[in-house]
Amino acid sequence: MKANKLVLMLFLTMALIGCKNEEKVEEKLDQQVEAPKAEVFTFTLNATIKADDDFQIFFKEDNDAQTPYEEVNSVWSGAIKGNENAQDIVFTLPEAVYPTQIRFDFGQKKQDEILINSLKIDFKDKSVTFKGAEFFNFFTPDENFVKVDKTNSKIMPVEQKDGTFDPMLYSNTDFTTEMSKLAQ
Structure with missing residues (x-):
């Protein structure tokens, strides 16, 4: 009789311990599933850049064309190594920034063309x-x-009188519409 009680107590103890572990596993799974994605915009430019350079993207959160682009509202690509092959250049905007307009600055060094x-x-x-x-x-x-060759999807930086380069492209209203769709 004592043996039966001992076996019953052992069985109940194991069942309770096993249930607690299952609850912990389920809690961990719920925590992993519920983690929200960060609200950041990531721009991945795939391009062929043949010479070393640094690119920059400026952003504005208003639709006022008169608002200037400012350095504090920009992200640098980091050093880009020139390559005959296409490469991804990634720009991640700060969290909770919702761009309505951007300006791409395609480097400051001499490039024959950028595809x-x-x-x-x-x-x-x-x-x-x-x-x-x-x-x-x-x-x-x-x-x-x-200068832009739209047919071949190329940009060609123009050398300035002082020998510098600062090729830039500005987003238009169609871009602003696409940004609104993404942010919804």
Whole structure:
């Protein structure tokens, strides 16, 4: 009889311990599933850049064309190594920034041409990609600083009188519309 009680007590103890462990595993799984994605915009430019350089992206959160682009509202690519092959240049905006306009600065060093293959913009679980010449439907060049060959999806920096380069393209209203769709 004592043996039966001992076996019963042992069985109940093991059952209770086993249930507690299952609850802990379920709690951990729930915690992993519930982690929200960071609210950051990531811009991935796939391009062929043949010479070493640094790119920069400026952003504005208003739709006022008169608001200047400022250094504090920009992100640098970091050093880009020139390469004959296409490479991804990634810009991650600060958390809780919702850009309505951006300006791409395609380096400050001499480049014969830069081939734009695509621009992918990610936000949370959404993304949009502009491929090849489609990129130029969303960006307007500053022709004092850059020439564009839309057919071949290339930009050619223009050397300034002082020998510097600052090729830049500005987003347009179609870009602003796409940003609104992503942020919804």
